[in-house]
Structures are given as C-alpha cells and as structure tokens.
Amino acid sequence: MFHYEFMIIAFVVATMLALVFPLLGGPVVYKKLSSSGDALAHSSLAGIAIGLVSGLNPMLISIITCVVSFLIIGVLRRKFGKHAEIGVVVVLSGAIALSGILSGYAKAANFDSYLFGSILLLSYEEVYVVAGLLLVTLLFSIFFYQRQLHCLYSEEEAHISGIKTGWLDLLHSLLFALAVAIGSKAVGALVVSSMVVLPTASALLLRKGYCFTLFASLGYSLLAMLGGIVASYYLDWKPGATSAGIAVSALLITLIVRALVTFFKKKALASRG
Amino acid sequence: MIEFSHVSFSYADRALLKDISFRLEDGQFVGILGPNGGGKSTFLKLALGILKPQSGTLTVTDQVIAYLSQTSGRDDHDFQCTVEELVGMGLIGRKKWFLNRDDKKKVEAALHRFDLYPLRKKLLRELSGGQLQRARLAKTIVADPTLVIFDEPDAGLDEENHHRLVHLINELHQEGKTILFVSHHPHDLEEADAIYFIEDGEILSYQHELERGHHHVSL
Missing domain, CATH: 3.40.50.300 (P-loop containing nucleotide triphosphate hydrolases)
Structure with missing residues (x-):
C-alpha cells in the first residue's frame, strides 16, 4: 500500500486532519452547536461554487464563506439565546440554497470533487496547507486549553476572571472555519461535518473528564480517518464516506458496549446485595 | 473595596x-x-x-474578585468534566494560562476543605445538588480572592x-x-x-x- 506516493500523502494528510477535527470540533460539541459543522460544510460548498463560477480561487472563497457563516451563527446564537440552533439552521439553509443554485453553473466534475473529497489526489502544496493548519491548531489547543475549558463551562465566569472570552471565541471560530474549508477539499464537505462531531460524541459516551474525552476523541478520529484510507485501497470505497461510516459504527459500538457494561455492573451489584 | x-x-x-x-x-x-x-x-x-x-x-x-451564581437554571450536570477539573478552572484568569505543581496543590487543598477529595474524579453529573454547589464554591475560592x-x-x-x-x-x-x-x-x-x-x-x-x-x- 505504501509503494505509492499518493497513498503516503493520503496517510499523512488523513493523520493531520484526524488530529485537527476533534481538537477544533470538540469545543463546538461542548457548546451544543454540533450542527454548525454541517452548516459550515455547506457554506464551504457555497464558497467553492462561488469560486468555480467566478473564476476566483475556490479554496480561498470557501474559507471566507466559512468564516463569515460562523460569525453569523455566533451573532444569531446570542440573539436566539436558548434556541441557539435556529441560527445554525438559518445559515445551513442559506448555504444549501446558494451552493445548490450556483453549482448549476459550475463544472460538475470540479464541484463533485469537493462534495466527496479527493484525498488520493492531493498536491504537495495542499499537504503544506494542512500541515500549517495542524501546527496552528496544536498551538491554539495547547496554549488556550485551560482558558477554553473555563469558557466552555461558563462564559460569564471566565469573563469575570479576566479571560477575553470574545477574542477566544473569535479565534476558535476562525480556526474551525479554516479547518472545515481545508478539510472539505481532502475528505469532502459532506464528510467533514461528521468528522468534526462524531469522534467527540463517541468520546463523551465514555463518561470521563474533559482531558480524557479530548484524547479519546483523537483516538476515534484517527481510527476513522486512517480506516477510510485503508478501506479505499483494499475495497475501492470512497475514503471520505468510509471514514464517516467508521465514525458512526465506532459510536454505535461504544454505545452498545457501554449499555452492556452498565447492565452487567447492575446485575453484579444486585446479586451481591 | x-x-x-x-x-x-x-x-x-x-x-x-x-x-x-x-x-x-x-x-x-x-x-x-x-x-x-x-x-x-x-x-x-x-x-x-x-x-x-x-x-x-x-x-x-x-x-481578585470571585463570583458564585445560583445553580438552578444552569446546566452544570450536562457539562462533562471532573470535579478536579472544575476546581482547577478557578485558578485560570487574567495572568494564569496553565496549572503548575503549586496550583495543583491549591486545588487539592480546596477539595479537602469542602470534603470533595474522594469525589475529585467524579463527573459533575454524578454529584448531588449540594455536592455540586460545594464544588462550585471550591472553584470560586481556590484562587484565594x-x-x-x-x-x-x-x-x-x-x-x-x-x-x-x-x-x-x-x-x-x-x-x-x-x-x-x-x-x-x-x-x-x-x-x-x-x-x-x-x-x-x-x-x-x-x-x-x-x-x-x-x-x-x-x-
């Protein structure tokens, strides 16, 4: 499998993205804005359609549309208060409309490559972009680890203790939007939205603390992303879609194992009592 | 003042x-x-x-000002972190970015003070209302406000x-x-x-x- 250069590149990029997605997606899940990954993925598609139609760089436009969409979600989230998810649906609907209409004017083959990704067809330039994204994400996640945790628990209390919560939120939003836009090219816009949420969702099922959940989500993410590449090689399946399939299966298996463990623990306690 | x-x-x-x-x-x-x-x-x-x-x-x-709000209406029980992690958050602020060894001792002392040490690895969802509010109080005062x-x-x-x-x-x-x-x-x-x-x-x-x-x- 590693005789081919494109497979090595695919493995390296998949590993890097597998680390980026849960590091930036985890906080989104904790904020209860899981569906915003979906909204951003569609915004990135809208950006790509704008780029393809206008002749501008699709990747650049998709980054801009992702950032703008996440900022709009942020503003709507504050406006709707407890019904924050309405903001996500508004952006999602707008992005679907825009990308649907514009994609009719773009070359179908180009647009499809962004829908399902093309991790086996990446250039060195794109590898460097993903490496840059990973570096910035790692720096952000390490330096802002404690601050972000405090902010996620209570924005108000974090603000009172002197943390610049607005800036932190903006910085995270920018990075998250970047990750979705860049990730869309590799694994496909439709798969990105599941890869930013599912590893954290599975890790949360393990019922451990924040730090453990973060590391466990990296494990789930690596399993899904690398599993997708291996399956694409041996079974000729689409790598992005297979990764999403593995992520969903891992979540379901975790759920079943957890239910079984709880059942047998209760049984053991009852027989002792 | x-x-x-x-x-x-x-x-x-x-x-x-x-x-x-x-x-x-x-x-x-x-x-x-x-x-x-x-x-x-x-x-x-x-x-x-x-x-x-x-x-x-x-x-x-x-x-150093600390603030403790009411628990009712908050969704603390949904937030997945341990008691120890919650108390540690109280030390993070304007100048503090990471918890060092001294900070970890402060967290331990706060946990002992509020009878939470045996519960330090528990998730917030596993605590009773009283235990949760004691944990929040420990977070509030751990930085010695x-x-x-x-x-x-x-x-x-x-x-x-x-x-x-x-x-x-x-x-x-x-x-x-x-x-x-x-x-x-x-x-x-x-x-x-x-x-x-x-x-x-x-x-x-x-x-x-x-x-x-x-x-x-x-x-």
Missing part, C-alpha cells in the same frame, strides 16, 4: 438602577435582599464589571446543604475576605455587617425598609 457613586443604569428606556450610592469596605460582609426584577442582577453585573455605569462613577479596587460575590448560591438546595453553604460563607468572612451576598433569606445574613434592600432600582438600608413595613416582601 467597591464604591458606587450616583450610578444609574437603564435598558430600553427602563431605569433599572436609579442614582445608586453604595460602599463596600475591605473585609466587610454586606447582604443584599430584594424582590426579583428589582435591580439586584444589574447591581451585581455592574460590580463585576460585566456592565458599565451609564452615569455616576463606580470604583472597584480589589485585584479578596472579594467574593454570591448571587443566591443557596437557590434550589435542601435545608442541610443550605445551612452548610451559609456556614462556609460566614467562615470566609471570618478569614478576612470581603463578602457581597445576595440572598432571598434575611436569616442567611445574620452575620452581615450591613444589609441593603434593592427594589425598583433603588437601594435602601434594610433597617429602613423594616421600619417602612416592607419586610414581608422577602420574609
């Missing part, structure tokens, strides 16, 4: 605080009573620096945990901390140096209110 001097604040043409003057000295324990919607929350948000006064001046000289502001922290607690919390707040005052305690129960404030009543955006001494016969509002 906190000093409000002729502070007013309105929102959407509604005066929430009208020309308030109030002073909280270092080491003092001041209690605040008053009906919901009377302006207590606005008063606290100003003291905490979340809102800025629209007129008048507000001076806060304390370096000079001024602690309590916003009805006893709401939703059963009687035993309520008494325990009030006892802990009194203990903090005895240690020399400045306390601003907003409560629904006048008897929680028995050890306060002064009690004020906030209603219709005005602040009055509680004694004055009793004389006017308004005490039934909070009792």
Whole structure:
C-alpha cells in the first residue's frame, strides 16, 4: 500500500486532519452547536461554487464563506439565546440554497470533487496547507486549553476572571472555519461535518473528564480517518464516506458496549446485595 | 473595596438602577435582599464589571474578585468534566494560562476543605445538588480572592446543604475576605455587617425598609 506516493500523502494528510477535527470540533460539541459543522460544510460548498463560477480561487472563497457563516451563527446564537440552533439552521439553509443554485453553473466534475473529497489526489502544496493548519491548531489547543475549558463551562465566569472570552471565541471560530474549508477539499464537505462531531460524541459516551474525552476523541478520529484510507485501497470505497461510516459504527459500538457494561455492573451489584 | 457613586443604569428606556450610592469596605460582609426584577442582577453585573455605569462613577479596587451564581437554571450536570477539573478552572484568569505543581496543590487543598477529595474524579453529573454547589464554591475560592460575590448560591438546595453553604460563607468572612451576598433569606445574613434592600432600582438600608413595613416582601 505504501509503494505509492499518493497513498503516503493520503496517510499523512488523513493523520493531520484526524488530529485537527476533534481538537477544533470538540469545543463546538461542548457548546451544543454540533450542527454548525454541517452548516459550515455547506457554506464551504457555497464558497467553492462561488469560486468555480467566478473564476476566483475556490479554496480561498470557501474559507471566507466559512468564516463569515460562523460569525453569523455566533451573532444569531446570542440573539436566539436558548434556541441557539435556529441560527445554525438559518445559515445551513442559506448555504444549501446558494451552493445548490450556483453549482448549476459550475463544472460538475470540479464541484463533485469537493462534495466527496479527493484525498488520493492531493498536491504537495495542499499537504503544506494542512500541515500549517495542524501546527496552528496544536498551538491554539495547547496554549488556550485551560482558558477554553473555563469558557466552555461558563462564559460569564471566565469573563469575570479576566479571560477575553470574545477574542477566544473569535479565534476558535476562525480556526474551525479554516479547518472545515481545508478539510472539505481532502475528505469532502459532506464528510467533514461528521468528522468534526462524531469522534467527540463517541468520546463523551465514555463518561470521563474533559482531558480524557479530548484524547479519546483523537483516538476515534484517527481510527476513522486512517480506516477510510485503508478501506479505499483494499475495497475501492470512497475514503471520505468510509471514514464517516467508521465514525458512526465506532459510536454505535461504544454505545452498545457501554449499555452492556452498565447492565452487567447492575446485575453484579444486585446479586451481591 | 467597591464604591458606587450616583450610578444609574437603564435598558430600553427602563431605569433599572436609579442614582445608586453604595460602599463596600475591605473585609466587610454586606447582604443584599430584594424582590426579583428589582435591580439586584444589574447591581451585581455592574460590580463585576460585566456592565458599565451609564452615569455616576463606580470604583472597584480589589485585584481578585470571585463570583458564585445560583445553580438552578444552569446546566452544570450536562457539562462533562471532573470535579478536579472544575476546581482547577478557578485558578485560570487574567495572568494564569496553565496549572503548575503549586496550583495543583491549591486545588487539592480546596477539595479537602469542602470534603470533595474522594469525589475529585467524579463527573459533575454524578454529584448531588449540594455536592455540586460545594464544588462550585471550591472553584470560586481556590484562587484565594479578596472579594467574593454570591448571587443566591443557596437557590434550589435542601435545608442541610443550605445551612452548610451559609456556614462556609460566614467562615470566609471570618478569614478576612470581603463578602457581597445576595440572598432571598434575611436569616442567611445574620452575620452581615450591613444589609441593603434593592427594589425598583433603588437601594435602601434594610433597617429602613423594616421600619417602612416592607419586610414581608422577602420574609
């Protein structure tokens, strides 16, 4: 499998993205804005359609549309208060409309490559972009680890203790939007939205603390992303879609194992009592 | 020290605080009573620096201010972190980015003080209401603040945990901390140096209110 250069590149990029997605997606899940990954993925598609139609760089436009969409979600989230998810649906609907209409004017083959990704067809330039994204994400996640945790628990209390919560939120939003836009090219816009949420969702099922959940989500993410590449090689399946399939299966298996463990623990306690 | 001097604040043409003057000295324990919607929350948000006064001046000289809000209505039980991680958050602020070995000792000491050490690896969802509020209190005081502001922290607690919390707040005052305690129960404030009543955006001494016969509002 590693005789081919494109497979090595695919493995390296998949590993890097597998680390980026849960590091930036985890906080989104904790904020209860899981569906915003979906909204951003569609915004990135809208950006790509704008780029393809206008002749501008699709990747650049998709980054801009992702950032703008996440900022709009942020503003709507504050406006709707407890019904924050309405903001996500508004952006999602707008992005679907825009990308649907514009994609009719773009070359179908180009647009499809962004829908399902093309991790086996990446250039060195794109590898460097993903490496840059990973570096910035790692720096952000390490330096802002404690601050972000405090902010996620209570924005108000974090603000009172002197943390610049607005800036932190903006910085995270920018990075998250970047990750979705860049990730869309590799694994496909439709798969990105599941890869930013599912590893954290599975890790949360393990019922451990924040730090453990973060590391466990990296494990789930690596399993899904690398599993997708291996399956694409041996079974000729689409790598992005297979990764999403593995992520969903891992979540379901975790759920079943957890239910079984709880059942047998209760049984053991009852027989002792 | 906190000093409000002729502070007013309105929102959407509604005066929430009208020309308030109030002073909280270092080491003092001041209690605040008053009906919901009377302006207590606005008063606290100003003291905490979340809102800025629209007129008048507000001076806060304390370096380390901590705040404990009520638990009811919050979704703490949904937030997946351990008790130890929660208490550690209390140390992260303006200058602090990471927890070092000394900080971990401070967290441990706070856990011991509030009888939470055996529960330190538990998730917030596994705690009872009283245990959760003790963990939140440990987070509030772990950074050794000079001024602690309590916003009805006893709401939703059963009687035993309520008494325990009030006892802990009194203990903090005895240690020399400045306390601003907003409560629904006048008897929680028995050890306060002064009690004020906030209603219709005005602040009055509680004694004055009793004389006017308004005490039934909070009792």
